[in-house]
Amino acid sequence: MREVLFLRQNQAKWREYESTPARTPEELANRFIELTDDLSYARTFYPDSSTTAYLNALTGKLHQALYKNKSAEQGRFVHFWLRELPLLVARHHGTLGVALLFFVLCTALGALSAALDDSFVRVVLGDQYVNQTLANIERGDPMAVYKGANESVMFLYITVNNIKVSLLAFATGLLPGLGTGTILFRNGMMLGAFQQFFYQKGVLLPSLLTIWIHGTLEISAIVLAGGAGLVMSRGILFPGTYARRESFRRAARDGMQLVLGLAPIFILAGFLEGFVTRHTEMPLAASLLIIGGSAGFIIWYFILYPRRLHQQQTKAFPVS
Template sequence: PMAVYNSSSEVPMFLGITLNNIMVSFNCFAMGILTSFGTGYMLFSNGVMLGAFQTFFYQHGLLWDSMLAIWLHGTLEIWAIIVAGAAGLALGNGWLFPGTYSRLESFKRGAKRGLKIVVGTVPVFIMAGFIEGFLTRHTQLPDMLRLGLILTSLTFILFYYIYLPNRKRHGITKA
């Protein structure tokens, strides 16, 4: 089943996958205009699809191989889609929960906040697309190397989406 990554050459696969993922993330954000339910639906349906793939591979004795292949690029890709979903929820929540602002002002603030978030996913999708287009196809790579790349990607995600924003929020600017 992992042979699908050999169905196209590296550069077209990298470009196609990257652009598709960026479109999915911006759609996930834009669906927040439907009072967050559109974003919730997109996140749910993508989660079900991912779960169905993993279940299928498990049922055919390919769970470990599929996890190493999927999460090699998916660690970055899936997290970035989740973050884009958070941006969509920020957009929708601005509309739903205006607080002391007018609904329009709250929506504008939510849109601005969400747009900053979703634009920040683009470099992550570029990295994920590169990994998927150029590395995921090489299923013969040693498992420990692939696992190391997955853990490196996870470390980057934690740094980029948790550590850096917390430093900024708490006013920490020096190392």
Template structure:
């Protein structure tokens, strides 16, 4: 093909690529691919032509645009976990504290009720589960429930269940926070009754070493999801100077950020329950190490680090 015909055939496309920005990354990538093909053709047949130089410059420009977008997406991902999410957590520490206090108080109340009413545990957990646990205890394997299922199947089932439960706790906040409080009530009562059942059988400390290997992250996720639900509900109850619909949008957005932040917690908790908790005879030092690591992570990332980051940002602003 003659250079003039090659130019006439493609010049409109090239000018479009040069002066009209791509609407999305996929379109930009497609433009870059076509330009590379045209550039390769030009270098083959017109190596010293101005058309070749023009295409080289245009392709380089689009390549830099792709690289810039990729770098911004990567930095946005890092910024979310390093800055955006922790500052959102700090903004709503009060709601998270309320969620923690409600859940803990109900768990303690449930344990107290179970200690004074022999039927309470069965009423909460159901006869079938209690009898299965008692049967496992009689067999000398009180935590056998964690060993009956395939590891992968158990991991997937628990991960989906954790996500479902936490999402329900969050979304229920739309009912002016009462829905989230109800789910915290329900889960807190179940935890208190469940934990007391093992203490009553003289298996308190062993149950902590086994169950809380995954329970530390799992229960923390439910409490944080409850806080996210309170954010959603309070945005309706207390819109402040904003329109209620605008306040709701902001509350939903901030609450959803917390839920996104819980995704790694869900996955790790499910992994621990599916793959680690089944080894109930693991060394105590290993169990305590996992417990301590999980607890310290939650304490650091959702409590201490957000406070520290907020103070640092406030200090920087005061200097500017």
């Protein structure tokens, strides 16, 4: 990126940081992180520039202010969940939307394939699972598969496995689009075939009321992890005005923060699958409350709240 363009993109922000004190210690810490990123970039590409000297001085001032008040580190965890992660999500809403659209198309393709070919379900889900589920349906308890294992063991196994899948979905973003796309494709096909199988056996509603108790959070988090992988892929393929290496560094950092932010969701989904989903006899209202609450949280925290924060930030710091 040419220095004049680098200045044009960031000068208003630097002036704001220089003239307006941070309102909270957390905001001061966030400004310091952004300035160190800008200073690192300037030192790399404009080592003898006045821009680099200016950024070095401004970063030094923020460093002194930051470490004069040690409480800047307090509340950092809360700040990440209340502001940093939602704003990061808002910044990449388009890419995350692409991941969701692709996953929905793959799910529809999986359902269609299962509807046209009865053997497809066995290919995707495996003979053992299909045979066990058929036996459970004949006994009048189609969701009995969730009752077999010990609750704690099931919770730990599922949580660890889901986190592994999310990290893999992100890491394979290094293979621009292909690795992450493959994981989203596989999971979407499995979900579509899975639900079509229960539809064909006449137990779609019981499956929906049971599986989506944990699946609402689990599937949403897998799609978001895939979106994080696509964020990294986009940084590699479309660097824009940045050098490709710098674009990749920024995209990888954003993607990793997104994936790490999903860990509590996977833990909660694992808890629900291990301890709650097995109670297939629970009242309809309880199932709907859990599913609706989970869906409401995903929509609010990953769509509505990030948009509102982004709009507030844009009004507070308009681009000149």
